[in-house]
Amino acid sequence: MNAPADPPISEAPILEARGLTRRFGGLVAVDDFSFAVREGTIHGLIGPNGAGKTTTFNVISGFYAPTAGQVLYRGRDISGRKTSALAAMGLVRTFQGSTLFQEFSVLDNARVGRHLGARSGFLSRLLGTDRASEADADARARQSLAFFGLEDLADEPVSNLPHGHQRMLGMAVALAAEPKVLLLDEPFTGMNPEETRRMMDLVRRIRDDGVTVMLVEHDMQAVMNLCDIITVMNFGALLVEGAPDEVRNDPAVIEAYLGSATGNGAGHAA
Amino acid sequence: MPEPADAASAGSPARRAAPRIVGQVAGRLRFVALFAVLAVLPYLLSYSQQEIAVLLVINVLLVSSYRLLTLTGEWSLGHVVIMGVGAYASALLAKRLGVPVPLSMLIGACMAAGTAAILSFPLFRMKGFYFLIGSFAAGEIIRLIWKRFTDPFGGPKGLKRIDAVPDIETGFLSIDFYEPVNYYFLALAVVSVSLFVLYRIERSRIGLTFHAIHWQDRLAESVGVDTFRYRTLAFVIASFFAGIAGGLYAHYVGAVNPTRFGVDQMVYVLVWAIVGGTATFHGPILGVVVLTVINEIVLRGLGLDTARPLIYGAILILSVLYLPDGLESLGPRLRAWLRRRRREPAAAAGGEGGEAA
Amino acid sequence: MDLLWQTAINAMYAASYMALIAVGLVMIFGVMGVINFAHGELYMVGAYCVVFLYAQEKFPFLLSVAAGLIFVGIVGLLMERTMFRPLRKNPLGGLIASIGFLLILQTLAVLGFGRRMGHVPPPTQGKIEIFGAILTYQRLFVIVAAILLLAALWAFLKRSKFGWALRACAQDAEAASLQGISMNQTARIAMFIGAALAGVAGALTAPLVSPSPYIGHSIIVTAFIIIIVGGIGSLEGAVIAAVLYAFVHTFVTTFFDGVIANIVGLALMFAVLVVRPTGLFGARERA
Numbered sequence: 001m002n003a004p005a006d007p008p009i010s011e012a013p014i015l016e017a018r019g020l021t022r023r024f025g026g027l028v029a030v031d032d033f034s035f036a037v038r039e040g041t042i043h044g045l046i047g048p049n050g051a052g053k054t055t056t057f058n059v060i061s062g063f064y065a066p067t068a069g070q071v072l073y074r075g076r077d078i079s080g081r082k083t084s085a086l087a088a089m090g091l092v093r094t095f096q097g098s099t100l101f102q103e104f105s106v107l108d109n110a111r112v113g114r115h116l117g118a119r120s121g122f123l124s125r126l127l128g129t130d131r132a133s134e135a136d137a138d139a140r141a142r143q144s145l146a147f148f149g150l151e152d153l154a155d156e157p158v159s160n161l162p163h164g165h166q167r168m169l170g171m172a173v174a175l176a177a178e179p180k181v182l183l184l185d186e187p188f189t190g191m192n193p194e195e196t197r198r199m200m201d202l203v204r205r206i207r208d209d210g211v212t213v214m215l216v217e218h219d220m221q222a223v224m225n226l227c228d229i230i231t232v233m234n235f236g237a238l239l240v241e242g243a244p245d246e247v248r249n250d251p252a253v254i255e256a257y258l259g260s261a262t263g264n265g266a267g268h269a270a
Numbered sequence: 271m272p273e274p275a276d277a278a279s280a281g282s283p284a285r286r287a288a289p290r291i292v293g294q295v296a297g298r299l300r301f302v303a304l305f306a307v308l309a310v311l312p313y314l315l316s317y318s319q320q321e322i323a324v325l326l327v328i329n330v331l332l333v334s335s336y337r338l339l340t341l342t343g344e345w346s347l348g349h350v351v352i353m354g355v356g357a358y359a360s361a362l363l364a365k366r367l368g369v370p371v372p373l374s375m376l377i378g379a380c381m382a383a384g385t386a387a388i389l390s391f392p393l394f395r396m397k398g399f400y401f402l403i404g405s406f407a408a409g410e411i412i413r414l415i416w417k418r419f420t421d422p423f424g425g426p427k428g429l430k431r432i433d434a435v436p437d438i439e440t441g442f443l444s445i446d447f448y449e450p451v452n453y454y455f456l457a458l459a460v461v462s463v464s465l466f467v468l469y470r471i472e473r474s475r476i477g478l479t480f481h482a483i484h485w486q487d488r489l490a491e492s493v494g495v496d497t498f499r500y501r502t503l504a505f506v507i508a509s510f511f512a513g514i515a516g517g518l519y520a521h522y523v524g525a526v527n528p529t530r531f532g533v534d535q536m537v538y539v540l541v542w543a544i545v546g547g548t549a550t551f552h553g554p555i556l557g558v559v560v561l562t563v564i565n566e567i568v569l570r571g572l573g574l575d576t577a578r579p580l581i582y583g584a585i586l587i588l589s590v591l592y593l594p595d596g597l598e599s600l601g602p603r604l605r606a607w608l609r610r611r612r613r614e615p616a617a618a619a620g621g622e623g624g625e626a627a
Numbered sequence: 628m629d630l631l632w633q634t635a636i637n638a639m640y641a642a643s644y645m646a647l648i649a650v651g652l653v654m655i656f657g658v659m660g661v662i663n664f665a666h667g668e669l670y671m672v673g674a675y676c677v678v679f680l681y682a683q684e685k686f687p688f689l690l691s692v693a694a695g696l697i698f699v700g701i702v703g704l705l706m707e708r709t710m711f712r713p714l715r716k717n718p719l720g721g722l723i724a725s726i727g728f729l730l731i732l733q734t735l736a737v738l739g740f741g742r743r744m745g746h747v748p749p750p751t752q753g754k755i756e757i758f759g760a761i762l763t764y765q766r767l768f769v770i771v772a773a774i775l776l777l778a779a780l781w782a783f784l785k786r787s788k789f790g791w792a793l794r795a796c797a798q799d800a801e802a803a804s805l806q807g808i809s810m811n812q813t814a815r816i817a818m819f820i821g822a823a824l825a826g827v828a829g830a831l832t833a834p835l836v837s838p839s840p841y842i843g844h845s846i847i848v849t850a851f852i853i854i855i856v857g858g859i860g861s862l863e864g865a866v867i868a869a870v871l872y873a874f875v876h877t878f879v880t881t882f883f884d885g886v887i888a889n890i891v892g893l894a895l896m897f898a899v900l901v902v903r904p905t906g907l908f909g910a911r912e913r914a
Binding site: 099118137 | 495
């Protein structure tokens with residue numbers, strides 16, 4: 001289970017994009033965009049609608065290959081690798097909304113999350129000699145559920161869960177995979193203030209356990225209170241990067257948000 | 271369309287809470303009863319019905335192996351051709367190279383699995399409808415190759431006089447596998463073991479992963495499931511057992527030809543799976559058994575031979591329209607209906623009095 | 628050289644009726660998102676309309692063809708109402724149901740006309756020579772009729788409100804219904820036209836092919852190849868692919884043999900599926 005000893009924490013970024021570009025036909029969704037995420041931080045990626053956040057996220061997590069540029073993980077070029085290969089390296093993402101195995105029980109969702117940890121040969125699966133590794137996977141899946149307060153719902157079908165719980169479960173599935181870097185796709189969208197506050201606490205705890213967190217989010221309030229560093233995108237490119245206070249008062253950011261037609265979260269930013 | 275068994279069991283915590291031992295004993299008893307029926311069955315049938323029973327047992331394996339592939343959400347139209355690969359390979363190995371028959375079946379099945387492994391590279395670049403058509407094209411190409419190349423495949427007439435399973439001759443026991451009854455028991459044994467393996471695979475983490483890929487392949491991928499590898503795995507396993515079914519068929523009937531593995535036959539497999547329902551392990555088996563009985567006993571008995579495909583077609587349409595979850599859903603539906611019936615008159619009788627009764 | 632030219636003329640004939648069949652299949656898919664596996668059987672029913680009306684009952688040939696067109700169109704309406712409409716949310720279900728329908732049509736043909744190939748005496752005798760290649764009037768008639776029908780369809784789609792509704796439904800059914808397009812109405816028209824085109828192809832070619840109840844199989848395989856190569860959902864692509872496929876198939880058949888031609892055709896489709904699933908001429912992807 002234990003990976004070879006991690007290198008000592010350095011200033012070198014754990015996740016980095018260099019000159020990242022992604023085109024769809026004639027449309028340039030991400031345009032020569034660079035950023036660096038340092039290990040042990042909570043790093044926010046924000047921007048007005050259509051700024052290219054989601055595309056960036058999908059490129060980092062391996063759903064799209066970049067048209068140009070690189071994604072580096074611990075200094076290694078990982079651009080264009082399969083999502084499953086990235087997960088095996090410790091880069092795990094979540095999804096917007098309630099993207100879950102809706103037909104499974106809550107526990108089985110988390111068990112699938114343990115896919116990488118529960119290795120066993122084909123024959124031992126057949127003969128049932130994978131029981132030890134499966135019991136371990138079960139225990140860890142339950143731990144992951146417990147972290148999000150879902151342990152009592154383990155046997156419920158997901159479809160019975162209220163929306164907020166489904167969001168938590170999405171995180172639990174990702175956490176069960178024991179990521180080094182957790183990529184959160186709009187984790188607070190559709191949550192009430194109480195749920196948002198709880199989720200923020202949990203994200204902080206995840207960071208304190210040594211997991212680097214990068215998140216894309218619309219909810220400015222949450223981003224400002226939670227993130228150590230924030231990268232702001234506009235028109236597919238870097239606008240500003242810095243600590244929340246710097247970003248909050250940056251005229252370019254305010255203008256970008258006020259200028260955007262829909263400007264989700266602009267109210268919070270003010 | 272299909273629904274994982276796990277979800278079904280998760281939905282009824284009450285049943286899970288019931289004493290486990292009682293359930294286990296009841297389950298075992300049911301199996302003992304089933305095997306007792308299967309053991310007596312051939313002796314109650316006429317000779318021609320015995321032959322049908324052999325083919326039915328083989329078809330049970332064919333459709334069950336097909337279901338394993340559908341667990342990942344992909345529907346193939348090439349499964350019967352893959353069965354044919356097992357049949358042709360085993361027949362040729364025995365005829366041309368003198369490989370002893372049971373061994374040739376095993377090698378044939380491995381070749382069917384190998385064919386699937388090679389095909390998975392182009393095929394799993396496709397999904398859904400494209401996979402369906404792609405598997406159809408791949409299957410037709412293989413079938414046309416059998417048809418075109420007389421050496422070694424025998425061309426349109428196929429292969430004839432395929433070696434039979436050798437007789438067993440020991441001092442006190444002699445089994446002649448030309449006899450349908452004896453072949454029935456041989457096939458039953460092979461198919462039972464195969465079904466057991468398929469069942470174990472589905473109930474293991476591998477089965478969970480297959481289901482996961484079906485319902486949310488991106489989420490599965492994000493936690494490290496290599497969906498391509500698992501789709502390939504499902505395809506290879508399903509093809510191995512289809513190949514076993516093909517070997518059992520070839521050495522029983524003694525002849526194979528390209529038409530036998532055509533798209534018409536594939537349609538029958540689809541019909542069995544869909545009419546039975548693919549949500550549970552037993553659904554497709556139920557489908558093939560019920561439809562074979564209707565087909566061979568009822569329709570043949572009524573002298574409706576020519577009209578049989580029409581009735582099959584009508585059953586297929588009606589079941590897609592009115593029984594989308596297949597025959598397997600009839601039991602639970604019936605139970606729910608009975609419960610409602612029982613409750614309604616009680617409720618009509620009035621309030622708490624009804625409930626106490 | 629003569630053989631090449633003759634083969635090209637033969638290919639043009641094949642392209643004409645294949646285009647009719649494939650365009651119909653694409654139209655049905657475009658609106659309903661369902662692959663009609665019974666499309667080859669619609670062709671077969673069209674051919675048997677001519678066997679019955681023209682060869683057996685001695686009605687005029689053109690009248691029999693027109694009757695085939697309308698009758699198969701009505702069969703299409705029946706399919707839409709009884710299967711594809713209730714199964715609109717379930718494209719795989721629609722496909723499976725159409726397989727059931729295929730078996731029904733096939734069996735009805737066997738019950739009505741027997742298993743053996745039907746014979747239709749050619750309504751026209753004679754042939755023309757084009758630079759040394761021979762083209763019978765019957766084949767020429769099929770080519771001209773197909774071109775006229777496709778041109779009429781093209782004009783109809785360009786001019787009428789239906790053409791616009793068809794494109795809207797093909798792109799996004801929900802958005803189309805928000806714009807006040809009746810999904811049922813559009814589906815009915817598409818299904819009638821799509822089926823009628825297959826039927827008229829069968830009716831036109833009946834004197835040339837000796838129809839049998841099982842002829843639909845090779846027709847549907849051909850149609851699949853064409854719509855995949857042309858890019859599923861693209862009517863223009865279907866016509867171009869029909870020409871392309873007809874030439875490839877006819878030439879390979881002439882210089883090798885029919886089975887090899889079928890293998891080449893399937894391999895072409897397979898290659899397109901692997902390399903460019905949206906087809907050689909189509910842009911949209913629908914899954």
